[in-house]
Amino acid sequence: ALAWIQKDLAKTGAKKAAKVGGRETKEGLIGISLLASGYGEGVGGVRAAMIELNCETDFVGRNELFGKLASDIAHTVAFHAEAPSDFQENPSLLRQCSIDALLDTPLMPKNVSLGATENGSSVGSAIRDSIAKLGENLSLRRAVSVVLPSPPEAIQAGLRVAPYVHGTASDPWLGRIGTLALVYIKSPRLKELYANDDFREAFGKLERALARQIVGFETKSIRLVGSRPETALYEQPFTLLPGEFNGKPVKNVLEEWALQKGLIDNAKTDEYQGIALSEFARWSVGQDLPSDHIVSSEFSL
Numbered sequence: 001a002l003a004w005i006q007k008d009l010a011k012t013g014a015k016k017a018a019k020v021g022g023r024e025t026k027e028g029l030i031g032i033s034l035l036a037s038g039y040g041e042g043v044g045g046v047r048a049a050m051i052e053l054n055c056e057t058d059f060v061g062r063n064e065l066f067g068k069l070a071s072d073i074a075h076t077v078a079f080h081a082e083a084p085s086d087f088q089e090n091p092s093l094l095r096q097c098s099i100d101a102l103l104d105t106p107l108m109p110k111n112v113s114l115g116a117t118e119n120g121s122s123v124g125s126a127i128r129d130s131i132a133k134l135g136e137n138l139s140l141r142r143a144v145s146v147v148l149p150s151p152p153e154a155i156q157a158g159l160r161v162a163p164y165v166h167g168t169a170s171d172p173w174l175g176r177i178g179t180l181a182l183v184y185i186k187s188p189r190l191k192e193l194y195a196n197d198d199f200r201e202a203f204g205k206l207e208r209a210l211a212r213q214i215v216g217f218e219t220k221s222i223r224l225v226g227s228r229p230e231t232a233l234y235e236q237p238f239t240l241l242p243g244e245f246n247g248k249p250v251k252n253v254l255e256e257w258a259l260q261k262g263l264i265d266n267a268k269t270d271e272y273q274g275i276a277l278s279e280f281a282r283w284s285v286g287q288d289l290p291s292d293h294i295v296s297s298e299f300s301l
Contacts, residue, residue, distance in 0.1 A: 025054035025055055025056055025136075025138065026056075027054065027056060027057055027058050027285065028052060028053050028054035028055045028061050028066075028070075028141075028286070029061055029067065030052055030167075030174070030175055030176065030178035030283050030284070031051050031053060031071055031073065031074035031174050031178075032050045032074055032163045032165055032174075033074035033075040033077065033078040033110070034047075034048045034161060035047040035075075035078045035079065036161075038148070038158060038159050038161050039151070039158025039160055039190075040158065040160070040194045040200060043150045044151060045148060045150040046146055046147060046148040046161055047146070048163065048180055049074050049075075049143060049180075050074065050143070050163075050178055050281060050283065051070065051073050051074045051077055051140065051143040051144075052140075052141040053066070053069065053070040053138065053139075053141070054139045054140075054285070056136040056137055057136060061285075065134060066130065067168075067171060068110075069126060069127070069130050070174055071110045071171065071174065072108070072109045073107070073143075075109070076107055077097060077102065078145060079108045081095075081097070081146075081147045082147060084147075093146050093148055093182060094144055094145075094146050094182065094279045094280075095145055096143070097142075097143040097145055099140055102143060103123050103124030103140065104122055104124060105123050107122060142289070144281050146161065146182065156186065156187060156188050156191060157186035157190065158184075158190065159183070159184055159185075159278065160185065160203075160207055161183075162181040162208065162211040163179065163181070163211060164179055164181075164208065164211035164212050164214070164215050165178040167285075177282070177283070177284040177285070178215065178284075179214045179215050179280055180280065181214055182279045183207055183277060184275070184277070185274075186263075186271075186273055186274065187265070187273050188268060188273070189262060189263065189265065203261075206257060206275070209240045210240075210277065213240040213250065214233060214280055214282050215282065216239070217231075217233075217236050218230065219231060219233050219236070219280075220232075233250055233277060234249065234250050234277075235249060235250070235251070236250050237250075254275045254276065257275065258274035263275070
């Protein structure tokens with residue numbers, strides 16, 4: 001009986017998907033999955049993803065079933081993503097994912113034990129099943145992932161993922177606007193500093209503030225490009241970081257924070273030291289493509 005129900009649902013979903021397939025999908029959710037946040041956590045590797053799942057109406061965009069589907073797809077992308085093999089030719093860690101390939105990928109539900117799939121569903125079949133249940137056209141618009149193995153013990157540098165999603169109260173990983181930001185930190189004292197609870201707590205606050213700043217402003221680049229400083233992160237007043245640094249340009253805050261926390265060794269000026277934003281992707285639901293979803297990059301790690 002269960003097998004028949006599943007088969008009937010697949011047939012119904014396929015028919016419904018074909019019927020509503022031409023309808024415009026401009027609503028939906030940005031979803032983020034963070035499986036490994038980087039240096040100082042676990043083995044120090046990075047694994048995360050961000051997706052945009054669209055529907056026709058805001059009503060369905062707020063539906064619990066739709067939100068679960070977005071979470072599961074984001075988790076699937078993060079789980080299956082692979083580290084780039086062509087980093088020397090394309091020095092970017094945030095990589096756009098092929099939607100066609102993702103639709104054939106086995107779905108990895110967020111709240112199911114490792115290695116289990118939901119009735120053998122693929123991402124594409126899960127979307128078709130949800131179309132049958134929700135009665136609207138649904139589409140996976142885009143996805144980006146970042147994977148980086150843990151750095152060698154001798155390297156006093158690391159990468160951290162700073163995620164943030166704004167727009168929903170029920171799930172902090174789903175919303176209308178989201179970012180995945182990669183924060184680079186390097187210091188000859190990094191291992192010693194990161195062993196301190198106060199330092200880790202302060203750095204965590206800085207990471208979250210950077211991600212919220214990117215989402216809170218119309219942030220399109222890291223450094224100034226063109227004549228609009230308000231869209232360049234480093235030129236913006238850092239209003240999302242409370243305390244003594246509030247209101248100062250982000251670039252100045254990162255320099256002063258690194259100096260104050262002891263990351264800078266003045267005897268080693270021949271190499272980079274401190275904190276920098278390496279790359280970020282900032283997405284909002286329904287925004288125009290392709291230019292607005294391009295990952296920004298400052299320098300090669």
